[in-house]
Amino acid sequence: MTIKKSLSCLVLAVILIRLSNLGSANAAKALYAFGDSFVDTGNSGSGAYPYGKTWPGYPAGRASDGRVQVDYFAELFGVPSPTASLLLKNNSESLSGVNFAKGGAGVTYAYGMTPLDRQVNELESLVEKNVLSKSHLRKSVALVSLGVNDYSAYNAYQSSKKSEYASEVESTVTTIVDGIALNLVRLYGFGFRNVVIANLANMVCSPHITVAANFSSCSSNSTLEYESSTHNELLQQRVRLLNHELQGANFIIVDQSKAFEHLFYNGAQYGFENPLVPCCTWYNDSAGQTQYTLCQHPEKAVIFDGIHPTQAAWKVVINLYASVRGYTQEGPNLNAWIQRNKV
Ligand SMILES: *[C@@H]1O[C@H](CO)[C@@H](O)[C@H](O)[C@H]1NC(C)=O
Ligand SMILES: *[C@@H]1O[C@H](CO)[C@@H](O)[C@H](O)[C@H]1NC(C)=O
Ligand SMILES: *[C@@H]1O[C@H](CO)[C@@H](O)[C@H](O)[C@H]1NC(C)=O
Numbered sequence: 001m002t003i004k005k006s007l008s009c010l011v012l013a014v015i016l017i018r019l020s021n022l023g024s025a026n027a028a029k030a031l032y033a034f035g036d037s038f039v040d041t042g043n044s045g046s047g048a049y050p051y052g053k054t055w056p057g058y059p060a061g062r063a064s065d066g067r068v069q070v071d072y073f074a075e076l077f078g079v080p081s082p083t084a085s086l087l088l089k090n091n092s093e094s095l096s097g098v099n100f101a102k103g104g105a106g107v108t109y110a111y112g113m114t115p116l117d118r119q120v121n122e123l124e125s126l127v128e129k130n131v132l133s134k135s136h137l138r139k140s141v142a143l144v145s146l147g148v149n150d151y152s153a154y155n156a157y158q159s160s161k162k163s164e165y166a167s168e169v170e171s172t173v174t175t176i177v178d179g180i181a182l183n184l185v186r187l188y189g190f191g192f193r194n195v196v197i198a199n200l201a202n203m204v205c206s207p208h209i210t211v212a213a214n215f216s217s218c219s220s221n222s223t224l225e226y227e228s229s230t231h232n233e234l235l236q237q238r239v240r241l242l243n244h245e246l247q248g249a250n251f252i253i254v255d256q257s258k259a260f261e262h263l264f265y266n267g268a269q270y271g272f273e274n275p276l277v278p279c280c281t282w283y284n285d286s287a288g289q290t291q292y293t294l295c296q297h298p299e300k301a302v303i304f305d306g307i308h309p310t311q312a313a314w315k316v317v318i319n320l321y322a323s324v325r326g327y328t329q330e331g332p333n334l335n336a337w338i339q340r341n342k343v
């Protein structure tokens with residue numbers, strides 16, 4: 001067969017596969033989410049105003065002015081945003097998805113909030129009670145997004161000791177990433193095949209770090225950069241290995257690091273103004289009362305408070321994952337991944 005002929009056969013095969021998959025999009029049963037405040041939708045209480053200002057208009061358990069990533073992932077997969085585990089009314093409600101994420105959580109004990117393995121234990125107990133079956137989870141999607149709290153807790157602890165710790169950093173990264181990988185294997189064991197894993201946004205552009213430079217530029221802190229890049233490299237290696245070793249696994253990394261870097265440096269093309277400057281800041285007035293200042297247009301800010309993205313930023317980030325090449329690893333963009341895996 002000539003190259004030209006085999007190429008046209010390939011094109012035909014691709015077209016046929018695409019046609020056979022038409023209509024199978026949005027076939028996921030439910031979304032199950034694990035992570036920290038970038039994912040939490042109510043396991044840390046409802047929060048206080050101005051959280052929730054843009055949507056739904058009152059605090060709704062989200063560390064944002066509105067929706068967070070899990071809400072947009074759910075929309076993309078055509079399923080309801082998963083109910084915070086704390087707010088589940090009964091077992092059968094968990095069939096429509098559960099959000100186990102908890103603000104402050106990490107893989108390690110970090111700040112003492114329900115770490116990843118215990119979030120997965122909560123799912124396991126629903127499996128053991130026969131509420132969630134393997135076949136249900138096989139047709140569902142899991143989202144795993146955390147890690148930053150592990151590093152910030154670790155950094156705070158190390159700087160309090162003021163010791164030289166470069167060699168410890170590497171083993172800390174391995175502990176954290178392997179903790180994620182181990183729980184991915186557990187999720188596979190419960191039935192999940194479709195799993196989305198967020199990598200670590202580079203901490204050097206986060207307002208709690210850039211405040212030192214009046215939010216004028218990302219920091220050039222080599223410790224933070226080393227942690228983010230080493231974490232992300234190792235995570236990619238582990239996910240690649242799991243996809244290879246676990247039959248039928250469709251684990252995909254969404255490149256949160258690249259997506260937010262894109263917004264911080266090219267935010268203007270999406271209508272963001274001063275992308276490094278947070279929308280909301282808190283201060284104590286002369287009477288010792290905590291006050292806040294709020295930007296006029298949260299939809300033009302990337303970060304809402306010192307750490308957490310705005311609804312507008314999450315919306316753009318999920319769109320990058322979904323439809324732009326290069327914002328995922330170990331798989332195609334999410335729209336193609338959904339088609340391919342009949343998610
Ligand atoms: C579970 O709770 C949901 C939401 O309140 C309700 O609609 C549903 O009927 C309940 N199911 C059972 C089996 O109690
Ligand atoms: C940040 O702004 C404050 C007040 O405008 C100024 O005093 C300080 O020098 C600035 N710091 C840097 C690092 O630019
Ligand atoms: C880099 O960041 C870490 C963690 O926040 C901090 O402990 C350290 O002092 C910073 N280093 C420099 C040179 O600013």
Ligand SMILES: *[C@@H]1O[C@H](CO)[C@@H](O)[C@H](O)[C@H]1NC(C)=O
Nearest residue numbers: 281282283284285288289290
């Ligand atoms: C305000 O004061 C409280 C109590 O002293 C303190 O814990 C908090 O960190 C202060 N907040 C700010 C934004 O300075």
